[in-house]
Amino acid sequence: NAGVMQNPRHLVRRRGQEARLRCSPMKGHSHVYWYRQLPEEGLKFMVYLQKENIIDESGMPKERFSAEFPKEGPSILRIQQVVRGDSAAYFCASSGGQQETQYFGPGTRLLVL
Amino acid sequence: GQQLNQSPQSMFIQEGEDVSMNCTSSSIFNTWLWYKQDPGEGPVLLIALYKAGELTSNGRLTAQFGITRKDSFLNISASIPSDVGIYFCAGQPPHTSGTYKYIFGTGTRLKVLA
Numbered sequence: 564n565a566g567v568m569q570n571p572r573h574l575v576r577r578r579g580q581e582a583r584l585r586c587s588p589m590k591g592h593s594h595v596y597w598y599r600q601l602p603e604e605g606l607k608f609m610v611y612l613q614k615e616n617i618i619d620e621s622g623m624p625k626e627r628f629s630a631e632f633p634k635e636g637p638s639i640l641r642i643q644q645v646v647r648g649d650s651a652a653y654f655c656a657s658s659g660g661q662q663e664t665q666y667f668g669p670g671t672r673l674l675v676l
Numbered sequence: 677g678q679q680l681n682q683s684p685q686s687m688f689i690q691e692g693e694d695v696s697m698n699c700t701s702s703s704i705f706n707t708w709l710w711y712k713q714d715p716g717e718g719p720v721l722l723i724a725l726y727k728a729g730e731l732t733s734n735g736r737l738t739a740q741f742g743i744t745r746k747d748s749f750l751n752i753s754a755s756i757p758s759d760v761g762i763y764f765c766a767g768q769p770p771h772t773s774g775t776y777k778y779i780f781g782t783g784t785r786l787k788v789l790a
Contacts, residue, residue, distance in 0.1 A: 608778065669716075
């Protein structure tokens with residue numbers, strides 16, 4: 564079952580450390596989206612990538628956050644110098660095309676101490 | 677910005693009862709989607725609606741795309757304990773707003789009492 568995979572599922576970091584979240588899209592999908600979910604809230608769009616290209620990062624904080632989707636390997640969401648407010652669940656979704664249905668991974672729950 | 681108001685925020689129902697929840701917005705959407713999220717998991721797509729007025733069923737679930745394109749509802753008939761979870765609506769904005777930027781509601785938390 565080649566669904567969207569994310570790892571790690573849980574990540575604990577101290578303030579100031581770096582967090583790297585990985586997402587492998589569903590087989591055959593080349594479009595990847597990252598969302599953030601705070602407790603008791605819905606998902607908020609962060610960034611949309613295709614292979615080697617960032618298409619739309621309008622939902623990403625301007626500082627400390629970056630995303631990539633290299634030609635080979637998973638998409639990476641990187642948060643530098645994490646702060647407590649970065650604690651959230653981060654979900655990756657993939658689709659076969661820009662207007663096609665997005666399928667979500669199980670998420671990475673980041674806790675910043 | 678575009679927002680989705682989802683109601684009710686939470687509900688407790690008895691097993692066997694029917695459930696209804698809805699999602700409204702001041703903006704129009706091209707597509708409405710309903711997802712269910714179990715604790716510790718990602719959202720799973722239940723139903724996708726692509727045309728105004730469309731009524732679609734998936735087992736005990738039925739959803740409709742409002743005529744005005746600004747709302748949608750989801751009904752669950754004869755609820756069972758495994759229906760417990762958080763139900764999210766999501767709207768896919770028109771092309772000029774970025775069709776890939778799903779806008780999510782804040783969710784309806786459903787608890788089923790056996």
